[in-house]
Amino acid sequence: MLEKSLFGERLASGSGIEELMDDLGQALAGSHGPVRMLGGGNPAHIPEIQAVWRDRMTAILSDPPAFDRMLANYDPPVGNARFILALAEFLRRHFGWPVGPENIAITAGGQTAFFFLFNLLAGEFRNGARKSILLPLVPEYIGYMNQGLDPGLLRAVEPRMEFLPEHRFKYHVDFEKLAVKEDVAALCVSRPTNPSGNVLTNDEIRRLADLARSAGVPLIIDNAYGLPFPGIIFGEADPIWDENIILTLSLSKLGLPTTRTGIVVARPEIVRAVASMTAIVGLANCSIGQAIILPLLQTGEILRLARDVVRPFYLRKSRLALQWIRQFFDDRLDYHVHVSEGALFLWLWFRGMKISAETLYSRLKARNVLVVPGHYFGVGRTQDWRHGHECIRLSFAMDETSVREGIAILADEVAKAYL
Numbered sequence: 035m036l037e038k039s040l041f042g043e044r045l046a047s048g049s050g051i052e053e054l055m056d057d058l059g060q061a062l063a064g065s066h067g068p069v070r071m072l073g074g075g076n077p078a079h080i081p082e083i084q085a086v087w088r089d090r091m092t093a094i095l096s097d098p099p100a101f102d103r104m105l106a107n108y109d110p111p112v113g114n115a116r117f118i119l120a121l122a123e124f125l126r127r128h129f130g131w132p133v134g135p136e137n138i139a140i141t142a143g144g145q146t147a148f149f150f151l152f153n154l155l156a157g158e159f160r161n162g163a164r165k166s167i168l169l170p171l172v173p174e175y176i177g178y179m180n181q182g183l184d185p186g187l188l189r190a191v192e193p194r195m196e197f198l199p200e201h202r203f204k205y206h207v208d209f210e211k212l213a214v215k216e217d218v219a220a221l222c223v224s225r226p227t228n229p230s231g232n233v234l235t236n237d238e239i240r241r242l243a244d245l246a247r248s249a250g251v252p253l254i255i256d257n258a259y260g261l262p263f264p265g266i267i268f269g270e271a272d273p274i275w276d277e278n279i280i281l282t283l284s285l286s287k288l289g290l291p292t293t294r295t296g297i298v299v300a301r302p303e304i305v306r307a308v309a310s311m312t313a314i315v316g317l318a319n320c321s322i323g324q325a326i327i328l329p330l331l332q333t334g335e336i337l338r339l340a341r342d343v344v345r346p347f348y349l350r351k352s353r354l355a356l357q358w359i360r361q362f363f364d365d366r367l368d369y370h371v372h373v374s375e376g377a378l379f380l381w382l383w384f385r386g387m388k389i390s391a392e393t394l395y396s397r398l399k400a401r402n403v404l405v406v407p408g409h410y411f412g413v414g415r416t417q418d419w420r421h422g423h424e425c426i427r428l429s430f431a432m433d434e435t436s437v438r439e440g441i442a443i444l445a446d447e448v449a450k451a452y453l
């Protein structure tokens with residue numbers, strides 16, 4: 035039996051995100067037969083986007099020095115200098131943000147960026163004080179859970195709920211409950227939110243930014259699905275950055291998850307700290323995603339792809355999934371679907387169902403449908419979370435047959451769960 039350090043106990047004893055990624059990997063490897071994979075966060079293979087990646091690879095292969103540089107040179111820990119320069123110019127040109135290369139660091143995916151940022155800003159301090167990261171709205175991204183080396187690193191505030199017609203609802207930040215006290219090191223939100231597909235309004239984001247600034251702490255905005263890329267936001271929302279905001283971006287949901295490319299846009303001292311952590315933990319990052327994307331940033335083509343290809347693709351998928359829910363679910367049940375404003379997921383709430391979301395998950399798994407039970411997204415909560423046990427997250431990114439069949443089976447199991 036392996037005797038684990040405290041660090042080992044925290045990081046090597048399993049987690050929701052590990053189970054989720056395992057489920058995803060095994061389902062995609064086809065080891066359980068035909069599985070309707072509505073569980074993980076794998077992006078869709080969008081034909082037009084896949085063609086862009088193939089064209090870029092062909093162009094890189096036909097330029098031997100570029101190919102050799104991409105595969106055979108370590109980048110500095112902060113990231114590839116040409117990529118960072120091109121991204122800074124892109125952000126200045128298109129959004130007018132006052133950023134230079136000193137404001138950008140690359141990480142091994144957004145996931146690693148959060149591990150670094152959370153533990154950099156919060157935890158135990160030299161004077162014995164402890165600070166935490168405050169999530170202004172749960173449910174939040176499952177991958178944040180277990181990332182803190184300090185057990186109490188994440189804390190969360192329950193949202194306000196708005197009930198809407200046709201079995202819809204929406205979360206709002208409850209500003210009355212949101213107090214940024216001295217033991218808060220930073221605020222953090224994903225926008226769009228994983229799992230709910232909520233997009234915090236411009237007004238909510240501005241209020242959060244103001245709150246953070248007046249408390250002297252940064253606001254972290256996790257833009258894994260948002261603007262300017264991959265752009266999976268269905269309504270109107272403005273991208274926002276200033277010196278007090280730490281914006282994280284990722285190439286994953288654009289369609290390059292295996293290149294493990296995360297991007298941190300922040301003030302220089304934070305960027306330098308992230309680069310120092312990369313050096314210690316991993317020396318350097320993978321260069322391939324940066325090499326693929328570089329000219330798309332220089333020409334601005336990445337914006338067109340996000341706006342004209344990625345966004346409409348997921349918008350259509352979201353509308354189809356909602357239509358199938360309407361079609362298959364018994365209208366008399368007390369179920370609620372969060373408004374689908376972005377990202378790849380529907381978040382369903384089965385109020386008053388007789389079984390837990392975990393039991394529902396197991397019953398669905400037995401019928402070859404994978405979803406994620408909602409309690410995993412109660413990040414930063416200490417008490418048991420009844421609401422989370424009544425919710426599930428369902429991805430609509432996979433092929434239409436899987437999503438349609440998965441929703442039909444879900445409707446059947448949910449109807450039994452109310453008996």
Ligand SMILES: Cc1ncc(COP(=O)(O)O)c(C=O)c1O
Binds near residue numbers: 145224256291295
């Ligand atoms: C909200 C959110 N943040 C961050 C990540 C991390 O993604 P990656 O490490 O692939 O950039 C994900 C992945 O699903 C996510 O959903």
